[in-house]
Amino acid sequence: MATLEIGGIDCKRLAEISGTPLLIYDEAKIEEQLAAATENFQSQRFETEVVYAAKAFSCKAIFEKVRQAGAGLDVVSGGELYCAHQAGMPMEKVYFHGNNKSEEELRMALELGCGTVVLDNDMECRKLARLAEELKKPIQVLLRVNPGIEAHTHEYIRTSGSDSKFGISIAKKNEIKALVNIAMLSDYVQFKGFHSHIGSQITEAAAFEEALAIMLGFIREMRDGYNISTKHLSIGGGFGIRYTADDKPIPLGEMAEILARTCERLLDEKGVRLEKLLIEPGRSIVGEAGYSLYKVGFSKDTDTKHFLFVDGGMSDNIRPALYQADYSCDIANRLGEAKNKTYCIAGKNCESGDILIKEAKLPDTACEGDLLVMYATGAYGYSMASNYNRAGRPEVIFVKDGKARRVLKRESYEDQLRLEADEPLSL
Numbered sequence: 045m046a047t048l049e050i051g052g053i054d055c056k057r058l059a060e061i062s063g064t065p066l067l068i069y070d071e072a073k074i075e076e077q078l079a080a081a082t083e084n085f086q087s088q089r090f091e092t093e094v095v096y097a098a099k100a101f102s103c104k105a106i107f108e109k110v111r112q113a114g115a116g117l118d119v120v121s122g123g124e125l126y127c128a129h130q131a132g133m134p135m136e137k138v139y140f141h142g143n144n145k146s147e148e149e150l151r152m153a154l155e156l157g158c159g160t161v162v163l164d165n166d167m168e169c170r171k172l173a174r175l176a177e178e179l180k181k182p183i184q185v186l187l188r189v190n191p192g193i194e195a196h197t198h199e200y201i202r203t204s205g206s207d208s209k210f211g212i213s214i215a216k217k218n219e220i221k222a223l224v225n226i227a228m229l230s231d232y233v234q235f236k237g238f239h240s241h242i243g244s245q246i247t248e249a250a251a252f253e254e255a256l257a258i259m260l261g262f263i264r265e266m267r268d269g270y271n272i273s274t275k276h277l278s279i280g281g282g283f284g285i286r287y288t289a290d291d292k293p294i295p296l297g298e299m300a301e302i303l304a305r306t307c308e309r310l311l312d313e314k315g316v317r318l319e320k321l322l323i324e325p326g327r328s329i330v331g332e333a334g335y336s337l338y339k340v341g342f343s344k345d346t347d348t349k350h351f352l353f354v355d356g357g358m359s360d361n362i363r364p365a366l367y368q369a370d371y372s373c374d375i376a377n378r379l380g381e382a383k384n385k386t387y388c389i390a391g392k393n394c395e396s397g398d399i400l401i402k403e404a405k406l407p408d409t410a411c412e413g414d415l416l417v418m419y420a421t422g423a424y425g426y427s428m429a430s431n432y433n434r435a436g437r438p439e440v441i442f443v444k445d446g447k448a449r450r451v452l453k454r455e456s457y458e459d460q461l462r463l464e465a466d467e468p469l470s471l
C-alpha cells in the first residue's frame with residue numbers, strides 16, 4: 045500500500061511527529077504560485093504589482109515567502125497589520141482594506157508606515173485625512189468602488205448599483221468626486237486610484253475582462269467629466285483553484301498574463317493611461333498547497349450512509365458547513381487501493397452540520413487509525429478556524445525537499461486558558 049508523500053515526506057511520519065489534525069503546506073507549491081503570478085503579470089506599458097491577500101492564510105512564515113517573492117500584502121485588520129509588521133514585511137507594500145476600520149486601526153496603519161489604505165467610504169476618508177494631519181504621516185489611498193459585477197466560479201452577473209457592504213457604486217460619480225476632493229485637500233493623503241474586487245473562486249477570465257472594461261471606462265469618465273486623474277487600478281483577487289475534479293480553473297500564471305494583455309488592449313480602446321495595475325490573489329496562492337491530515341476514528345452505518353469520523357472538523361475547516369464547499373480526499377495510507385465505497389466524512393464537533401465531505405469514494409478497507417487527507421485546504425481553513433468545542437487549532441507545518449518545519453504550534457489546553465481572567469474592573 046502506497047502512502048502519500050508531501051514535499052518528499054511520508055504523511056505517516058508527519059502524523060507520528062506532529063499528531064493530527066495537521067495542516068501541511070507544500071512550500072514549493074506556494075513558491076510556484078507566487079512565481080506564476082509575479083512572473084506572468086508584467087507589462088511594458090505600466091507597472092504591475094501582485095498583492096497577496098493575507099486573509100486566505102496568515103502567519104509570519106507565509107508573509108516571509110510573500111516578501112521573498114517581491115509581492116505586496118493585503119491586510120484587513122489591525123491583527124493582520126501587526127503580524128505583517130512583526131514578520132518584517134516592507135510596510136510600503138502593505139494595503140489596508142476593510143469597510144469599517146477603527147480609528148485605532150487607521151492610526152496604527154499610519155504609525156507603522158503602511159503604504160496604502162483602500163478607502164471604503166467618505167466617512168473613512170475624512171477620518172484618515174484628520175489622523176494623517178495629526179500624526180504628520182503621509183498615506184496613499186485607493187478608493188474601493190463597485191463595478192456592478194458579481195462573479196462566482198464560472199458564472200457572473202451584472203448588477204445595477206449594488207447592495208454590497210463594500211465600496212461605492214461606480215454609478216455614484218458625484219459621491220466619488222466629493223470623496224476624492226476630501227483626499228485632494230489633504231497635504232498627507234495622496235489619492236492614487238481605484239480598487240474593485242468582484243468575487244471568489246472565479247475559474248474563467250471573462251468576468252475579470254468585463255470588470256477591467258467597466259473600470260477603465262469608468263476611469264475615463266471620471267477623467268473627462270470630473271477631472272479626476274487615476275494612476276493606479278487594482279482589480280482584486282478571486283482567482284479559482286481546483287478543489288475537486290469538477291473544478292477546471294485557468295492556471296494563475298495564465299490568468300495573470302491574460303489580465304495584463306487585456307488591460308493593454310483596453311487602455312488603447314478606452315483612450316486612457318495607467319501607471320500601475322494590481323491583482324490581489326489569496327486562495328490561488330495557498331489553497332492547493334495545503335493538505336489537512338486527520339486520523340480516522342469510529343465509523344457508523346445508517347440506513348443510507350456510511351459515516352467515517354475524523355479527529356477534526358468545522359473547528360479547523362468551516363467552509364463545507366458554512367457554504368457547502370466541496371473537497372476531495374483520500375486515505376493517505378491506502379493510495380493504491382480501489383475506491384469502492386462511498387463514505388460521509390464527518391468531524392467530531394458537536395453540530396450535525398459538521399460534515400467535511402458528503403460523499404467521498406474511498407477503499408472499503410478504511411478503518412480506525414487510518415489517515416484521511418483532504419486536498420486543497422490551504423485557503424480559508426486555518427484562517428477561519430475557531431475554538432469551537434475548545435478543539436484547539438491544529439498544528440501547521442511547511443514541508444519542502446524532504447525537510448519539515450513547524451510554523452504554527454498546536455493550540456494546547458493551556459493556550460486556551462491563557463485568556464481566562466478574574467479581574468475587577470476599576471470603574
Ligand SMILES: *Cc1c(COP(=O)(O)O)cnc(C)c1O
Nearest residue numbers: 097241244281282324325326327
Ligand atoms: C478576499 C479578497 C481578496 C482575495 O480573494 P481570493 O478569492 O482569496 O483570491 C482580494 N482582495 C480583496 C479586497 C478581498 O476582499
